[in-house]
Amino acid sequence: xxxxxxxxxxxxxPLKPSRTNxxxxxxxxxxxxxxVGEAPGRDEDLQGKPFVGRAGRLLxxxxxxxxxxxxxxxxxxxxxxxxPGNRDPLPExxxxxxxxxxxxxxxxxxxxxxxxxxxxxxxxxxxxIGITRVCGRPQxxxxxxxxxxxxxxxxxxxxxxxxxxxxDLREHMTRIPGLLEELRKPAEAPEAEPVGAPQLDLFG
Numbered sequence: 001x002x003x004x005x006x007x008x009x010x011x012x013x014p015l016k017p018s019r020t021n022x023x024x025x026x027x028x029x030x031x032x033x034x035x036v037g038e039a040p041g042r043d044e045d046l047q048g049k050p051f052v053g054r055a056g057r058l059l060x061x062x063x064x065x066x067x068x069x070x071x072x073x074x075x076x077x078x079x080x081x082x083x084p085g086n087r088d089p090l091p092e093x094x095x096x097x098x099x100x101x102x103x104x105x106x107x108x109x110x111x112x113x114x115x116x117x118x119x120x121x122x123x124x125x126x127x128x129i130g131i132t133r134v135c136g137r138p139q140x141x142x143x144x145x146x147x148x149x150x151x152x153x154x155x156x157x158x159x160x161x162x163x164x165x166x167x168d169l170r171e172h173m174t175r176i177p178g179l180l181e182e183l184r185k186p187a188e189a190p191e192a193e194p195v196g197a198p199q200l201d202l203f204g
Contacts, residue, residue: 013096015081021048025076031108032180033072035059036101036124037155039079039089050075051179055156058166059116062156062173067104074108076101078123089119098123102144111183112138113148117155125150136172138179149183151176 013019023040026049035051043053051059054148060070072095079089079097101123105113115121117139118131125141141150159166 001023001119011082012091014077015079015083018084020045021082022080023048023050023077024080025050025074025104027070027074028072029074031072032111033068033074033075033176033185034105034110034113034118035075035109036076036113037075038119039077039086040082041086041157042082044077045082050077051156058156058160062170065170066173066177074104076104076112078120084174086156092191094119094123102195105144105146105148111149111174112151112179113190114151114153116153116194117158120155121150121152125152130156135168136175149179150169151179 016022019040023044023121031191037051037055040050041053041055043056044050050056056100059075063070078101079093080100081093081097083089113124115124121134122128124137125134131152131154135154136152138149138151141148141149151172154165156169159169176193184199
């Protein structure tokens with residue numbers, strides 16, 4: 001992929017000096033479903049792949065529970081470089097990476113994006129509303145020039161720390177197959193006016 005080569009050659013992220021590997025994202029380039037998280041952690045930085053640590057294993061498990069394999073989706077993060085000590089992404093780091101994320105979305109053309117956690121949800125939707133108020137609530141947005149369904153979810157890392165979070169994440173993920181099924185249905189064409197129907201004038 002040309003974008004992958006370009007990023008390895010030219011990516012000017014402020015985190016570049018401290019990273020081990022750039023984590024581009026991976027999965028099906030024609031996926032209907034994308035997962036977008038926050039940033040690579042230690043395991044992701046070492047392997048150059050997204051969601052391969054404990055949070056990634058939980059995400060894989062939850063996808064398997066609803067009949068979805070990692071090979072069917074595309075997984076990425078807002079940032080492609082690990083912040084030192086897994087700290088929160090800074091605004092300038094998000095701004096550097098966001099255009100590349102938008103280009104990935106344009107290339108993949110998913111039907112739905114599941115945003116994992118606060119930073120991913122706020123960055124993708126452009127809304128300041130936090131994840132606790134919108135998780136599990138699909139919303140329609142124009143993202144990267146595409147009309148998409150955005151489905152905010154708790155981050156698997158948060159679910160590892162909280163049983164309540166895990167229960168919510170598991171419940172919300174069970175809705176994904178049904179949401180995708182609805183999105184696959186062709187849009188209904190407007191009903192044609194019967195032939196020979198009387199035409200109303202300006203006064204009805």
